[in-house]
Amino acid sequence: MRKPITDLIHHPYTPPPGFSAPQPGVFKASTVIFPNVAAMRARDWQHKAGYTYGLHGTPTTFTLEERIATLEGGKHCLLVPSGLAAIANVSMALLKAGDEVLIPDNAYGPNKALADGELKSWGITHQIYDAMNPADLQARIGPNTKLVWLEAPGSVTMEFVPLRELAAICRERGVTSALDSTWSAGIAFNGFDAGADIVVHALTKYPSGGGDVLMGAVVTRDDKLHRQLNLTHMRVGWGVGANDAETILRSLSTMAVRYHAQDMAARELAAWLQGRPEIGQLLHPAFEGSPGHPHWRELCTAAAGLFSVVFDARYGTAQVDAFCDALELFKLGYSWGGPVSLAVPYDVAPMRSARLGTCPYKGVLVRFSVGLEAVDDLRADLEQALGALG
Structure with a gap:
């Protein structure tokens, strides 16, 4: 007679026949057992x-x-x-x-x-x-x-x-x-x-x-x-x-829907920011005038919910940092593609000019990742934060 602790470890398991579900089962293993x-x-x-x-x-x-x-x-x-x-x-x-x-x-x-x-x-x-x-x-x-x-x-x-x-x-x-x-x-x-x-x-x-x-x-x-x-x-x-x-x-099943929603929301917010006097340049490949737009148009059927803006040259790093700190719905954090909208300020010159000459961007840059919040709420958040530029 084996002890219960042994039977607990060696209890037989067979996946139930006739069971089906929308998502595949989860198999966890470091060791894989061989029959012989x-x-x-x-x-x-x-x-x-x-x-x-x-x-x-x-x-x-x-x-x-x-x-x-x-x-x-x-x-x-x-x-x-x-x-x-x-x-x-x-x-x-x-x-x-x-x-x-x-x-x-x-x-x-x-x-x-x-x-x-x-x-x-x-x-x-x-x-x-x-x-x-x-x-x-x-x-x-x-x-x-x-x-x-x-x-x-x-x-x-x-x-x-x-x-x-x-x-x-x-x-x-x-x-x-x-x-x-x-x-x-x-x-x-x-x-x-x-x-x-x-x-x-x-x-x-x-x-x-x-x-x-x-x-x-x-x-x-x-x-x-x-x-x-x-x-x-x-x-x-x-x-x-x-x-x-x-x-x-599990998330792959909804990715196309999320990607499209974030794409559309990002374009709407990017277009709004492009018309603001505080913004010197919009960097979004789906927009005419953005570097490489013709290449995007030739190759792509969509765009991610990601874009950057270069602030007007009259705003320095401290002022743009104040804008970022004033954001409420847009959180400060790296990465993108999630449900929460994010913003990151960048000093672009060291990323570019040290390698190939002069940097083409003359202001402070902020990259936005648009999440799944209501676009009107995100626009309102951007508008109130622009007031912190002074």
């Missing part, structure tokens, strides 16, 4: 035909990978703990000492910081290129260039780059291109159809939708590229929790 030694030896962690260890996948994470691959129009997907981890996995997998990576000047800042730090210490060089000028990319690609990062639109300053042309240059020169497609979320445009070899996506943003989960994805169509990325993914030990995967699975 032969099965243990036969399974290969690199293939999803069987399960080997929780870090390498469960039914829950495999389902999310399949859905993200479908969303992005890819064949393979790897889940990682954050969007930055997705970027790191690509660079670590494809670059070695002596190689070079090219990064756009308007890219997500931590991507450049990774190149300045860890990649540099490993003997990997990098150059910053002007993504609005395809000729600059063409001129900078050299014999050691193995990876080019793309981002559309640019982070913070929202320039929409000539993505198809940039990707075509990479393909013609035999260099792998990787696109940070978080802004598009697989909805506004398809990164692979635009020519990218790899698409990374911060699932933290629109797929999560709640501002409460960190996760990223690396998506490919090419089997060879996937194998390279998968080996690094395993060796570094990237993994995601079942509860986080389940949260994103």
Whole structure:
């Protein structure tokens, strides 16, 4: 007779037959149990035909990978703990000492910081290129260039780059291109159809939708590229929790509706701000006059609920900070894509001018992420906060 504590651990469990629900079940595991030694030896962690260890996948994470691959129009997907981890996995997998990576000047800042730090210490060089000028990319690609990062639109300053042309240059020169497609979320445009070899996506943003989960994805169509990325993914030990995967699975069903609502709300607020005398320039790719608008119009069917404004030059940092502090519904915080509207002030000059010459933006910039609040309430919040400029 076994003791109750043993039976508690080894109590048999069989999923109930005939049970079905709108959302997939949640499977939590570090250890995966094998029926026998032969099965243990036969399974290969690199293939999803069987399960080997929780870090390498469960039914829950495999389902999310399949859905993200479908969303992005890819064949393979790897889940990682954050969007930055997705970027790191690509660079670590494809670059070695002596190689070079090219990064756009308007890219997500931590991507450049990774190149300045860890990649540099490993003997990997990098150059910053002007993504609005395809000729600059063409001129900078050299014999050691193995990876080019793309981002559309640019982070913070929202320039929409000539993505198809940039990707075509990479393909013609035999260099792998990787696109940070978080802004598009697989909805506004398809990164692979635009020519990218790899698409990374911060699932933290629109797929999560709640501002409460960190996760990223690396998506490919090419089997060879996937194998390279998968080996690094395993060796570094990237993994995601079942509860986080389940949260994103649940939110994916409503993502298109949320994306559209936030897109429309952002356009309405951006148009209102554009007419205000306190604003010097609107940076929203769906608006004429915003840098790269023709490229957005050519490629996209939608836009994220994200835009920036450059305040009129008569307002300095202290005054714009006072505006941000006066906001009530717009909270001060990083990230975007969640239900709560956010604002972040930026000093753009160090992000741009140190790399490629003079910064094109002459005032203080604030980026807005529009959430799911009523647009009238958000407009009223912006209006009362503008009064704090003095």
